[in-house]
Amino acid sequence: VNPPRPALVATNEDSFAYITTTSRWPIIVTKIIDDIYKTRHLLDLSEVDKLKEGKEIIDSIGELKYSMQRKKPLIPIEDDGDPDIGTWTYVFNTYFKDDNWYSATWLFTECYLYRRIHSMFARTKHWNDYDPFFRQKEDTFKASYNAIIEIAKRIDELVYIPKLHADNEEINSGRIIFHELVRISLWGNSTDLSLLTNLSYEDINKLQDMGTKKLEELEKNILVNDLEKAWNYISEHRNSRIDIILDNAGFELYGDLVLSDWLIQSGYVKEIYFHAKKIPWFVSDTTPNDFNWILQTLQSEDFFLSASEIEKSFLKKFSNRLQYYIDNSQLILTSDYFWTSPYSYWHLAEQAPNLYADLCKSNLVIFKGDLNYRKLVYDCNWETTTPFKDAIGPLASMKGSPPILTLRTCKADVVVGLEEGTEERLTANEKDWMYSGKYAGFSHYAYNGT
Ligand code: F6P
């Protein structure tokens, strides 16, 4: 099945696909080179093989950057022994072997870029599990200190609100908390390291101010808001299972954990599956290693050195609860190669039948972030008034498909579900409204058998 609209491509010079290909990727790739230099610098001179391999990776990445900037043809990804390499080779040979970095669909080239980078590391002996983005993810999380502490205090107040008795007042307070925590999880998506290639400490703090006043101010930037429908669904399905298709590590993941903590503590949700990426992806995406790292970090005494005793106690209680959920299989980390495949989610059931069957057991699948949204709507040039249901293709029409909720800040030239006139109003003042990260949306769809 293919969508009835053309795919986004970087040959359109007015597009964000073009900006990304010409300006953002070279910066992202250069940062990888810098990162390897830093790591090599820390190595002992006796680690001759590792130093040599590091230099080889730097050279390959340099070549990659050159080929991208000169619009060279795409080449097949070298076999690195990972189980998904066959899929990549098939998709490449079938659809893109005559393309270059600009002519192939943007969704493909961007995923291909990260998969090729992974392959450069995966084929070495000493760098095969190295994450060239880890340092950036770690540094940004450290810089998120203020917001982390503020939110830890807030969740500490919220989880001690009495458990459900199903009376109206309680459901109403649950509703308010749900709306607030989902917004924190949503706006956490603005801290995406692939978009913000030049973030200062101040910028991070500004972006992460999640005080009530700031959340209210941001409200006008939410262009599609189906959150109430999702809430009705959650409040009607006690003891449910929720899946979160994660996006970025660090502060965004922290927001997802906070939301999950409350959903479990409040009794609405019994278990939550977190779906991470198998390999380093789109700079800041969460890998299993990032997930484990954040838990250890929240538990460690020395990461937040300047925190007061009381602040540390909020973090400690929060991280102890998370550990408890993990130990009791209420919070389950999982990952599947499908999330880093070249396929859009229109192909989920056919390309990853087991994963799809498992997701069908969920009461709500939450897709975080921009790339997940792009993959859901097949990254094509939809009219902005296209209903979300139409843009997600088979996921909206297959019997048994799970209900979906997206939490996305807009960072690509594709938005659906808007009311008539919204696009015109925004375009009149802000040429870049679709991809500046300023606007956002919650789109929900539940199959009802009709
Ligand atoms: O570069 C493409 C892109 O999808 C952007 O549109 C976005 O800035 C980034 O990659 C990933 O964003 P997110 O982390 O929200 O998926």
Ligand code: MG
């Ligand atoms: Mg991401």
